[in-house]
Amino acid sequence: MATKIYQCMQKISDAIVENKDFLTDLDREIGDADHGVNMARGFTEVMKQLPEDEEDYGVVLKKVGMVLLSKVGGASGPLYGTAYMKAGAAVKGKTSITLEDAKAMLTEVIGGIKMRGKAVKGEKTMLDALEPALDALTKGIENGDDAETCLNAMCEAAREGVEFTKTIRATKGRASYLGDRSIGHQDPGATSATITLEAIRDFYLE
Numbered sequence: 001m002a003t004k005i006y007q008c009m010q011k012i013s014d015a016i017v018e019n020k021d022f023l024t025d026l027d028r029e030i031g032d033a034d035h036g037v038n039m040a041r042g043f044t045e046v047m048k049q050l051p052e053d054e055e056d057y058g059v060v061l062k063k064v065g066m067v068l069l070s071k072v073g074g075a076s077g078p079l080y081g082t083a084y085m086k087a088g089a090a091v092k093g094k095t096s097i098t099l100e101d102a103k104a105m106l107t108e109v110i111g112g113i114k115m116r117g118k119a120v121k122g123e124k125t126m127l128d129a130l131e132p133a134l135d136a137l138t139k140g141i142e143n144g145d146d147a148e149t150c151l152n153a154m155c156e157a158a159r160e161g162v163e164f165t166k167t168i169r170a171t172k173g174r175a176s177y178l179g180d181r182s183i184g185h186q187d188p189g190a191t192s193a194t195i196t197l198e199a200i201r202d203f204y205l206e
């Protein structure tokens with residue numbers, strides 16, 4: 001049977017591919033109508049190249065990042081590529097993970113995206129979903145909440161972050177070319193990031 005991390009990546013890939021047209025339509029509103037196409041292409045290639053029997057989360061996530069870097073292109077390729085490589089580095093050598101590991105991974109992911117994209121929260125990017133998600137996860141862990149409560153809170157915060165992107169102007173990426181006309185539309189990258197977190201939650205709570 002395929003390893004847990006392989007199965008989790010399959011779940012993420014399926015969610016991205018299912019939402020390909022939706023993500024592309026969002027990017028048509030404020031970008032160049034390719035976010036879903038880019039991400040689906042990348043994850044289809046990821047699932048072709050991932051070994052089903054590799055148990056080490058670090059090895060698998062690093063591989064995911066490298067494939068995304070080479071196949072996705074645009075803004076999201078290097079950003080998601082970096083995100084997965086950083087997530088992998090945070091759990092190097094591990095064959096199972098805890099909520100604390102999830103927190104460490106998401107912390108590294110956000111750090112990597114910021115380093116690569118030079119954006120901060122409030123610029124209408126994937127960070128507007130990921131930062132509140134990390135805050136909610138951290139709070140849940142501090143409260144001593146169980147995994148279900150923590151992961152649900154993380155995903156709810158990410159969804160609220162996506163809603164928040166509708167209310168603000170983009171100041172990074174292609175959408176920033178639209179200025180105020182980007183207001184009223186939800187950010188495609190914040191949306192794909194939230195879909196990813198929801199797929200991870202669904203996988204671990206199954």
Ligand code: ADP
Binds near residue numbers: 027036039073173174
């Ligand atoms: P492109 O804009 O090159 O066509 P995509 O459409 O695949 O790339 O991805 C667009 C998404 O990338 C945006 O919705 C946004 O969330 C994210 N993004 C763009 N620039 C940045 C940045 N500097 N930092 C973080 N995220 C960014």
Ligand code: MG
Binds near residue numbers: 032033034035074174
């Ligand atoms: Mg685009």
Ligand code: MG
Binds near residue numbers: 032034074075
């Ligand atoms: Mg593009």
